[in-house]
Amino acid sequence: MKVAVIGTTGYGGGELIRILYNHPIFRIHSIHSTRDEEPITAEFPHLTGVFEQTLTKADPEVIAEEADLVFLATPSRVSGKLAEAFYGKDIQVVDLSGDLRLQKQGEYEQWYKHEPVNQEVIKEAVYGLSEWNKEQIKNAKLVANPGCYPTATLLGLAPVAAAGLVEPNGIIIDAKSGVSGAGKSLTKGNAFAEMNDNFRIYKVNEHQHIPEIQQQLNLWDEAIAPITFNTHLIPITRGIMATIYVQLKKELATSEVIDLYKEQYHNHPFVRVRNEGQYPSVKEVCGSNYCDIGLNVDQRTGRLTIVSVIDNLMKGAAGQAVQNANIMNGLEEKMGLDFVPIYP
Known part of the structure; x- marks a missing residue:
């Protein structure tokens, strides 16, 4: 499956690259930023010689045509606008921000202090607490990844x-x-x-x-x-x-x-x-x-x-996002995530 990641310059986006790089089914097709185009190694030098794609501007129309799945690792406000742009298109969306999590009208404005996403988009989003909402996630096109x-x-x-x-x-x-x-x-x-x-x-x-x-x-x-x-x-x-x-x-x-x-x-x-x-x-x-x-x-x-x-950054963000994407596509939950913890 072709995967796009928007917001790869943050820590959550960096973890998505680390996970997806070795995922047996998901292949990183493109990475995107809402800022200037640059090599990903300019932000993450540890990827030198490992993964050296160039960040390009996020164009939802192009991404939806080329990719099967997109992860939104952008901040609140930005993610919500992107989710609206992808809504109704033939692409799965997993949003790591808080823009799609709150279903009750007025709560997002009260707690996040931003203009909310279109209520129709919010109602479509499934809350991605993987262990408890698995059945809903299986049939979802749009998943609101829980906060850490x-x-x-x-x-x-x-x-x-x-x-x-x-x-x-x-x-x-x-x-x-x-x-x-x-x-x-x-x-x-x-x-x-x-x-x-x-x-x-x-x-x-x-x-x-x-x-x-x-x-x-x-x-x-x-x-x-x-x-x-x-x-x-x-x-x-x-x-x-x-x-x-x-x-x-x-x-x-x-x-x-x-x-x-x-x-x-x-x-x-x-x-x-x-x-x-x-x-x-x-x-x-x-x-x-x-x-x-x-x-x-x-x-x-x-x-x-x-x-x-x-x-x-893992179960609280990128790891659970990939776990949810696995569930959405009928894959084994642990696929690409079977890491032994780093210790000490």
Whole structure:
């Protein structure tokens, strides 16, 4: 299959090239930028002698004629306009931005502060949480790839939320991310001198991923009340850890909750549930498409602590995007993604 990638100069786009370069079915036909034309090696010198295509201007008409599938790895606002341009054309689209994720009118403007995409396009988009929306993804032409924080959070919460085991009030998500999640653009906040030996909270109670998480939780259990969700930057390059606290509706042992999770995810190769007393760290999923989950029920309080880790650029972006493209085309989910994590 011929694949085009728009937005290959960012970290997510760079990871798409890394994955697709060795994919047995998807072949990179063209790479595109919304900026000036230049060799990809000007942005990513590590591709010298490996992959040396030239970035060209993104022309949806031409791309739709030449390619079977396009990944949009461009920022919000840009991706939405491109999705509208591809809408109705004979090409599959996987969008890595947040432009197509929120179904409720008015939420995108409130949280992203941009003009929304045409509602007809948004309604066509399938939310690509691979392990939970597989049947819808199979028949989709347009997939809204989940955000990195929502992926870690929702995979961690899903089994107990979908089973109706969570008290609707008081879900707290305490999430941390490496600085690659902020993208390649230089800002004071992600400069080395600001982040090294530092640990900082940001977007307190106003992160744009809040409504995305809430939207999916309410599909599993409409009684779940607004969540508390806060994010932190930590001085590592890549990785997310979401530590989630929920009150259980009934008394359960840790072993029972672990059994529930292992049963739910036993046919999903990229979710690994740890045994009792074991908890994942971000380095254990680095460079891979895995989500690792650890669980503990505090018998004193009846509160479940969920620890969910992913690589934000892989399962939180490019890896899940390729996983969704595999599902869309009836391929094995793991195709092109069967990487052993990089350790140490």
